[in-house]
Amino acid sequence: MFVTNPTPPLGRFAAAAIVLEIFLGVGAVGGGLALMAGPNGEILPIPVSALSGSPFANYFVPGAVLFTILGIGPLGAAVLAWRRHAVAPLLTFVVGRRATHLAHCRDRHCGLQQ
DSSP states (O other), X not given: OOOOOSSOOOOHHHHHHHHHHXXXXXXXXXXXXXXXXXXXXXXXXXXXXXXXXXXXXXXXXXXXXXXXXXXXXXXXXXXXXXXXXXXXXXXXXXXXXXXXXXXXXXXXXXXXXX
């Protein structure tokens, strides 16, 4: 008796999206955890003075945003894409849009010093 694979193979764009989402998610989870564990620059040597002009007193909230929105989100989207869920292409778009929106916010509206 022959068993057929019910799931079609991933296309090149889907595979690239999964790899990029995993790369983004793992880095953001690590960075977010480091910022939350040392919000005053204890772990990552980032001066708190760089937050002058922003609504944040330390890096805990930016670390939590990094961990959840740019860490857990892309990893969840990658899992759904790997499982070929119907909503995966939309979530991949949302992850990319959210990443660019947060970068824009960081650069233009939050007043972070480079």
